[in-house]
Amino acid sequence: MSAVRPKARRERPAPLLPPEDSRDGALVFVVAVLCLLACLAVVAALAADRAAHGWRTQLSGSATVLVRARGDETADGAAARAAEVLAGVKGVTEADALEPEKAKALLEPWLGKDGVLDDLPIPRLVSVDLDPKAPASVAAMDKALKAAEVDAVIDDHSLWLKDVLRAGAVARAAAIGMAALVAAAAGAVIVFATRAGLAARRDLVSVLHLAGAEDRFIAALFQARFARMAALAGLFGAAAAAAIAAAARLFGGGAGLTPVLPLAWIDLAPLALCPLTAAAVAALAARATAMALLKEMG
Numbered sequence: 001m002s003a004v005r006p007k008a009r010r011e012r013p014a015p016l017l018p019p020e021d022s023r024d025g026a027l028v029f030v031v032a033v034l035c036l037l038a039c040l041a042v043v044a045a046l047a048a049d050r051a052a053h054g055w056r057t058q059l060s061g062s063a064t065v066l067v068r069a070r071g072d073e074t075a076d077g078a079a080a081r082a083a084e085v086l087a088g089v090k091g092v093t094e095a096d097a098l099e100p101e102k103a104k105a106l107l108e109p110w111l112g113k114d115g116v117l118d119d120l121p122i123p124r125l126v127s128v129d130l131d132p133k134a135p136a137s138v139a140a141m142d143k144a145l146k147a148a149e150v151d152a153v154i155d156d157h158s159l160w161l162k163d164v165l166r167a168g169a170v171a172r173a174a175a176i177g178m179a180a181l182v183a184a185a186a187g188a189v190i191v192f193a194t195r196a197g198l199a200a201r202r203d204l205v206s207v208l209h210l211a212g213a214e215d216r217f218i219a220a221l222f223q224a225r226f227a228r229m230a231a232l233a234g235l236f237g238a239a240a241a242a243a244i245a246a247a248a249r250l251f252g253g254g255a256g257l258t259p260v261l262p263l264a265w266i267d268l269a270p271l272a273l274c275p276l277t278a279a280a281v282a283a284l285a286a287r288a289t290a291m292a293l294l295k296e297m298g
Contacts, residue, residue: 027193028233031186035237035278038182039271043245045175046267052168054262056161061135065126067097068151076100078150079124085148086128091136094129126152183281190226190285197222198293205294219290227283234278238271245271 065086069078079097086095102125130136138154145152198205208218249263 031233032236034186039241041179048171055164063128066153098125187285190282194286194289215294223287226286227279230282231275231279234275238274
């Protein structure tokens, strides 16, 4: 009987680029930190947009009327009469005369609590809630008050609304600009790493060229390598940012660390795109850098 020869085992060819490098850990850490900052900037932009929308809704749906007494009429009587007149104006859903204590509370930050307010003729305030679909105009409310001979000044919050919209736009632009700047920094890091990788493997690149490999093939090796690393770093950065945002949401009582920037769970959804975005930025940066350097080497 002839001896049975064992089948030859097929070994997978080793990759042209080593799967790991001693510098990979540092690169992944740097890109992960950059992704963390970018994700936090995106969350801040979403929170700023939500805050601006809330402020806009509150200010555009309300008005404040300052009422002064005339003749023998008391301030409380004038405020009650103004509230009654405004409640009958089309487009006004509710009008309430604020208590004197609330008006004093608004002035205390400027005048203090030393009894000065008790000696001042503080005008009464009327809070007006407007119909969001068809709000009453300032002209209509002013006409109704003058017809009832009520001495009043209407503040429709239009001045504050412009400031709020401007502040919200600035906050959104700053957050988006920071995210773009961090993405550019991540691309620069990948460019530097690609240059270092090609320089360290110049002999391998020369051998591949002699074997007939095209620049596109060699560049694709570096492109795939750094895209995988950036995707992993983006996953770490997004996870850390999601944990920070979730902690801010939970410990802030459901409104974030501060009511000025309210956070919502839906704000965490865009963070899922971070690994893909990081991989895309790294792939483009690595390929462009590799192609440029390979042309110089060729």
